[in-house]
Amino acid sequence: MHYTALENNCLNKVKDICKLKGYSIKTIKSYNFTIKKFFRYLKNSELNLNHQSVKYYLLSLDLSTNSVRLEYAALRFLFREILKMPFTIEDIPLKKKKKTLPKVLSQHQIKQILESTKNLKHKLIIKLLYSSGIRLQELINLKKIDIDFDRNILTVRKGKGGKDRITIISESIKLDLLKYYSLTNFKTPYVFEGRKGKYSKKSVQLVLKKAGNKLGFNLTPHMLRHSFATHLLEQGTDIRYIQKLLGHSSLSTTQIYTKVSTNDLSKIKNPLDNLK
Numbered sequence: 001m002h003y004t005a006l007e008n009n010c011l012n013k014v015k016d017i018c019k020l021k022g023y024s025i026k027t028i029k030s031y032n033f034t035i036k037k038f039f040r041y042l043k044n045s046e047l048n049l050n051h052q053s054v055k056y057y058l059l060s061l062d063l064s065t066n067s068v069r070l071e072y073a074a075l076r077f078l079f080r081e082i083l084k085m086p087f088t089i090e091d092i093p094l095k096k097k098k099k100t101l102p103k104v105l106s107q108h109q110i111k112q113i114l115e116s117t118k119n120l121k122h123k124l125i126i127k128l129l130y131s132s133g134i135r136l137q138e139l140i141n142l143k144k145i146d147i148d149f150d151r152n153i154l155t156v157r158k159g160k161g162g163k164d165r166i167t168i169i170s171e172s173i174k175l176d177l178l179k180y181y182s183l184t185n186f187k188t189p190y191v192f193e194g195r196k197g198k199y200s201k202k203s204v205q206l207v208l209k210k211a212g213n214k215l216g217f218n219l220t221p222h223m224l225r226h227s228f229a230t231h232l233l234e235q236g237t238d239i240r241y242i243q244k245l246l247g248h249s250s251l252s253t254t255q256i257y258t259k260v261s262t263n264d265l266s267k268i269k270n271p272l273d274n275l276k
Contacts, residue, residue: 003039003042003049006039007036010039010082010083013081014028014032014035014077014082015028015032022162024162030074031073031074034070034071035074037071038054038075038078041053042057049083050085051079051087051092054087054092055092058071058072058075058092065096069094072092072095101256101259102222102223102226102230102256103220103222103223103226104223104226104260105223105227107231109215110126112215113126113211113212113214114126116211116215117211120176120183121180122210124173124192125139125192125204125208126208126211127170127176128173129221129228130224131170131173131228132167132245133167133224133228133229133246134154134156134159135160135221136201136205136221136222137160137201138159138160139192140190140199141158141190142156142192143190143191144186144189144190144191145189147177147191149174149178152168152169152174153167153168153169154166154168154169156247159247160247163247165244165245167246177191205220205221208220208224225246226257229257230260232245233257233258233261233263234262234263239251239257
């Protein structure tokens with residue numbers, strides 16, 4: 001079967017429907033990448049375009065569970081929205097997500113990281129990620145106008161899922177921010193700038209990597225986000241407020257932090273301590 005014309009037609013339709021549904025550019029690129037790979041697999045294997053070929057394709061992948069799930073989502077979209085040949089999880093099984101606990105730093109570790117980071121801009125990156133719980137892309141997109149110094153709040157514009165939300169910032173971060181503003185010759189509206197406009201993801205990741213290496217571990221933006229949520233929970237903040245601050249659609253997503261909070265564990269007396 002000749003798939004080239006069909007592939008091009010499908011890719012154009014995927015792009016149009018994703019735009020109409022308001023999907024992010026990242027999602028559209030991901031779907032296109034997977035669909036191109038799938039059609040290349042069909043051409044090389046000479047399989048027919050059906051549910052069975054999707055099974056064979058997914059079985060051929062040597063990827064992590066999360067990556068396979070992303071490929072599955074793209075193909076499910078293709079078959080449901082474009083080819084009008086929908087399939088269910090019963091038709092084509094989907095790998096279950098691995099249930100791993102989020103990596104959380106102690107407040108002492110975060111204090112150590114901040115004390116060892118001398119560069120003001122780098123310190124502010126770490127402070128903002130930890131004190132607001134925002135994601136890496138949300139930090140990159142943050143503009144000076146989004147920070148309300150009077151109310152200690154930060155507005156996230158078009159966060160995950162294209163949603164706006166409000167989160168908190170630390171009272172103590174304001175002086176650092178104002179000092180940073182006074183020392184920076186801004187060429188864009190963004191809080192953090194790079195050589196070509198706003199700061200890049202790689203630059204932030206490198207800042208965190210260097211900060212973490214000083215203390216012997218790999219520091220990531222999500223570790224600071226996880227730590228923000230867990231520490232709020234441990235100080236008694238209602239989990240529904242934490243859900244809103246993080247921008248989670250479902251409370252069940254936020255409840256993962258109850259599994260890493262040590263508040264309840266600290267109340268349990270170890271049986272070894274009862275021995276005399």
